[in-house]
Amino acid sequence: MMLNERVTIEVTINGTEYEDTIPARTLLSEYLREHRYLTGTHRGCETAKCGACTVLLDGDAVKSCNMLAVQIDGRELTTIEGLADGDDLHPVQQSFWDEHGMQCGYCTPGMVLSSVALLEENPDPTVNEVREHIAGNICRCTGYAKIVESVMDAADSMEGQYE
Numbered sequence: 001m002m003l004n005e006r007v008t009i010e011v012t013i014n015g016t017e018y019e020d021t022i023p024a025r026t027l028l029s030e031y032l033r034e035h036r037y038l039t040g041t042h043r044g045c046e047t048a049k050c051g052a053c054t055v056l057l058d059g060d061a062v063k064s065c066n067m068l069a070v071q072i073d074g075r076e077l078t079t080i081e082g083l084a085d086g087d088d089l090h091p092v093q094q095s096f097w098d099e100h101g102m103q104c105g106y107c108t109p110g111m112v113l114s115s116v117a118l119l120e121e122n123p124d125p126t127v128n129e130v131r132e133h134i135a136g137n138i139c140r141c142t143g144y145a146k147i148v149e150s151v152m153d154a155a156d157s158m159e160g161q162y163e
């Protein structure tokens with residue numbers, strides 16, 4: 001496939017199916033923000049280091065700046081816009097709100113989605129496991145303590161949900 005070739009992808013994002021024709025070179029982060037207007041997927045480093053662009057691909061946390069949109073053809077994606085149920089925040093979002101797990105909020109969508117993936121895999125993590133899991137998500141504001149408290153609070157409030 002030539003990178004300037006246009007390709008059609010079919011993807012389910014936040015429960016809705018889409019078919020889009022895009023240049024083959026389009027990054028997943030670019031596709032989400034500029035073709036689907038899902039701007040909660042933030043761009044930071046664009047070199048797979050900061051985690052601001054994290055989304056869930058078939059339930060796994062991935063860095064969307066590090067993938068081409070064509071790689072999600074036929075797959076299911078969740079962005080931060082798809083987590084809440086109407087006005088009801090996802091328990092992880094609620095915990096970040098309750099425990100003040102954010103300051104400027106730039107890292108927050110990625111932190112929240114990364115934490116959702118962790119709790120799905122490990123519903124009862126230790127503080128060290130949380131720290132280890134979010135090591136790929138950089139926050140320049142909080143010093144991480146409140147973020148870790150938020151994830152631990154979410155694990156408590158979601159007890160049993162994934163079991």
Ligand code: FES
Pocket residue numbers: 042043044045046047048049050051052053054063064065066
């Ligand atoms: S923008 Fe993707 S990891 Fe930083």
Ligand code: FES
Pocket residue numbers: 101102103104105106107108138139140141142
């Ligand atoms: S809250 Fe500002 S970068 Fe994390």
